[in-house]
Amino acid sequence: MPFLELNxxxxxxxxxxxxxxxxxxxxxxxxxxxxxxxxxxxxxxxTTLISMIAGLLQPDxxxxxxxxxxxxxxxxxxxxxxxxxxxxxxxxxxxxxxxxVDQVFPQWSATQRREQVEKYLAMVNLxxxxxxxxxxxxxxxxxxxxxxxxxxMEPKILLLDEPLGALDALTRATLQDEIVRIWEQDRRTxxxxxxxxxxxxxxxxxxxxxSAGPSATLGPSIAVDIPRPRNRKELNSAPAFKRVRKAVLDxxxxxxxxxxxxxxxKLTLPDLLPENLDEPRTLFGAKRVPRRRSExxxxxxxxx
Amino acid sequence: MNFFKRYKLDSVLLPLIxxxxxxxLWLAIAGRVETxxxxxxxxxxxxxxxxxxxxxxxxxxxxTWKASKPYLAEPFAKRGELDQGILAFTILSLSLVMQxxxxxxxxxxxxxxxxxxxxxxxxxxxxxxxVLRPVSPLAWFPLGLVLFSSVKFIDGGGKTVFGASDxxxxxxxxxxxxxxxVMNTAVGVRAVPTDYLNVAKVLKLSRGKTLFKVLLPATLPxxxxxxxxxxxxxxxxxxxxEMLTGRPGVGGFLWQExxxxxxxxxILCILTIGIVGLVLDRLMSVVESRFKTA
Ligand SMILES: Nc1ncnc2c1ncn2[C@@H]1O[C@H](COP(=O)(O)OP(=O)(O)OP(=O)(O)O)[C@@H](O)[C@H]1O
Ligand SMILES: [Mg+2]
Numbered sequence: 001m002p003f004l005e006l007n008x009x010x011x012x013x014x015x016x017x018x019x020x021x022x023x024x025x026x027x028x029x030x031x032x033x034x035x036x037x038x039x040x041x042x043x044x045x046x047t048t049l050i051s052m053i054a055g056l057l058q059p060d061x062x063x064x065x066x067x068x069x070x071x072x073x074x075x076x077x078x079x080x081x082x083x084x085x086x087x088x089x090x091x092x093x094x095x096x097x098x099x100x101v102d103q104v105f106p107q108w109s110a111t112q113r114r115e116q117v118e119k120y121l122a123m124v125n126l127x128x129x130x131x132x133x134x135x136x137x138x139x140x141x142x143x144x145x146x147x148x149x150x151x152x153m154e155p156k157i158l159l160l161d162e163p164l165g166a167l168d169a170l171t172r173a174t175l176q177d178e179i180v181r182i183w184e185q186d187r188r189t190x191x192x193x194x195x196x197x198x199x200x201x202x203x204x205x206x207x208x209x210x211s212a213g214p215s216a217t218l219g220p221s222i223a224v225d226i227p228r229p230r231n232r233k234e235l236n237s238a239p240a241f242k243r244v245r246k247a248v249l250d251x252x253x254x255x256x257x258x259x260x261x262x263x264x265x266k267l268t269l270p271d272l273l274p275e276n277l278d279e280p281r282t283l284f285g286a287k288r289v290p291r292r293r294s295e296x297x298x299x300x301x302x303x304x
Numbered sequence: 305m306n307f308f309k310r311y312k313l314d315s316v317l318l319p320l321i322x323x324x325x326x327x328x329l330w331l332a333i334a335g336r337v338e339t340x341x342x343x344x345x346x347x348x349x350x351x352x353x354x355x356x357x358x359x360x361x362x363x364x365x366x367x368t369w370k371a372s373k374p375y376l377a378e379p380f381a382k383r384g385e386l387d388q389g390i391l392a393f394t395i396l397s398l399s400l401v402m403q404x405x406x407x408x409x410x411x412x413x414x415x416x417x418x419x420x421x422x423x424x425x426x427x428x429x430x431x432x433x434x435v436l437r438p439v440s441p442l443a444w445f446p447l448g449l450v451l452f453s454s455v456k457f458i459d460g461g462g463k464t465v466f467g468a469s470d471x472x473x474x475x476x477x478x479x480x481x482x483x484x485x486v487m488n489t490a491v492g493v494r495a496v497p498t499d500y501l502n503v504a505k506v507l508k509l510s511r512g513k514t515l516f517k518v519l520l521p522a523t524l525p526x527x528x529x530x531x532x533x534x535x536x537x538x539x540x541x542x543x544x545x546e547m548l549t550g551r552p553g554v555g556g557f558l559w560q561e562x563x564x565x566x567x568x569x570x571i572l573c574i575l576t577i578g579i580v581g582l583v584l585d586r587l588m589s590v591v592e593s594r595f596k597t598a
Contacts, residue, residue, distance in 0.1 A: 074502070076506065088518065103508065104507070153507075
């Protein structure tokens with residue numbers, strides 16, 4: 001039995017009639033202890049996909065199963081790091097993590113729970129910031145709190161939704177190494193959503209591209225057979241790196257790329273006849289005003 | 305403008321100019337006392353004082369000051385039920401406002417929460433709220449008297465300590481001042497980011513915990529904006545209520561002085577009401593800014 005299994009999952013938004021399909025026929029199998037990266041275009045439906053795994057959304061068709069059991073609601077066994085951090089702004093860093101720990105381990109003693117919070121704050125190097133409020137932190141620090149909160153729940157699977165998307169390249173690199181280091185400590189199952197192919201190659205065991213929307217679907221799974229620990233500097237020249245990168249990009253830019261569609265529509269041109277200054281000014285200005293001709297025109301546009 | 309900015313006078317001088325202009329306008333339209341010497345029909349000289357001016361009965365600033373002095377000099381004096389120092393009146397009014405206001409919050413906040421949480425409830429309640437909201441305190445008070453006509457608490461000496469008119473007064477203040485708290489709480493609950501609720505869902509927080517650890521803190525800034533506006537209205541309503549009941553307080557004093565024809569003290573009351581209202585608003589905005597999150 002696979003650990004996480006998505007079977008011909010489809011999902012769309014909007015009411016009956018005006019519905020737009022975001023994800024179509026998604027099939028995904030993740031084994032226990034695996035680090036899988038899903039790479040896709042912005043707006044393709046990555047957050048939608050991970051929300052279904054988290055149980056925050058229900059698929060319209062198909063099934064999402066964890067250890068053979070259908071996921072019907074969110075729960076702390078699936079730790080999620082949201083794309084926009086989602087820390088509670090009125091709680092300090094410590095309290096944000098403690099809220100999760102207290103909720104998931106109510107049977108522990110107060111000391112045990114405090115130690116758990118401290119342990120995970122130390123893991124993401126945030127011990128000195130424990131008493132600060134989220135608004136006093138930088139974006140990267142907030143993201144690390146969010147990671148610590150998810151990890152401290154000791155989930156069976158960790159879902160990371162573009163955890164580093166909002167960060168600059170340098171901070172990104174540091175945090176990527178940190179994520180890999182933390183993962184290697186206990187090799188928990190991880191699904192990482194990203195829009196950066198290199199990030200996926202550096203961290204994951206497998207990369208799966210998500211085609212561009214609408215009706216996005218997962219492409220072929222591409223194994224990253226580069227031994228760990230992976231060295232960022234040497235990676236760029238490794239043949240395996242180039243091969244994986246090419247395979248992913250070929251899919252994303254080729255079959256899975258944005259379909260070119262032509263749209264033809266009727267346009268009403270807003271061309272105006274200018275104000276006629278030779279006419280005498282009347283009280284109501286009826287003769288002088290600019291006039292609209294409103295010519296109609298047909299046009300076909302090729303959408304990229 | 306630059307001149308003002310440079311010397312940081314614009315925050316001192318400009319308001320002073322405004323106040324000065326206001327005083328001059330007041331002086332200009334206020335009545336002036338003139339003494340006229342005339343002869344009566346028997347040929348005897350009589351002195352007659354006549355008030356002239358745009359608004360002959362309006363006391364001038366100086367007269368107002370003179371008439372108000374005893375109330376300001378001994379602000380806590382109690383010479384009689386309706387003859388007390390101005391701060392004594394203010395405290396009486398404030399305590400009534402606070403009681404009504406607390407009732408308004410105790411009812412309004414949960415009501416706002418339910419409205420924010422349930423679309424069905426909102427649909428059901430909306431017409432009632434929209435109709436009740438603009439009703440004036442003058443209209444609510446008689447209804448309050450009717451509603452609470454049987455309320456009567458008597459102390460040992462047989463004196464009524466809390467009667468129908470007291471209940472009606474509290475009712476009027478509460479009903480009038482409740483709405484901003486209700487509306488802002490409802491808007492605040494609806495505006496809670498889905499992300500926070502998702503966190504609560506992932507952690508499987510119970511309903512109570514979601515309410516107290518997520519919904520309530522996220523709504524607090526909105527709630528306090530509502531609370532501040534509500535307090536402003538409660539303070540507006542107090543004057544009407546005291547006029548109708550004749551209770552001792554700033555509004556009651558105002559009405560009594562009007563009936564007694566000493567118009568200077570009306571102005572004293574108006575200024576007191578304005579200043580107290582301003583102070584209350586400032587205090588509440590300090591509290592409000594304390595609860596601003598993120
Ligand atoms: N609640 C919603 N209601 C309606 N449409 C939605 C909703 N959430 C997402 N969508 C639409 O679904 C599509 C996919 O959104 P999603 O957030 O999953 O994209 P994404 O891949 O995570 O994008 P990004 O990389 O920018 O985070 C988008 O076109 C978006 O407009
Ligand atoms: Mg997203």
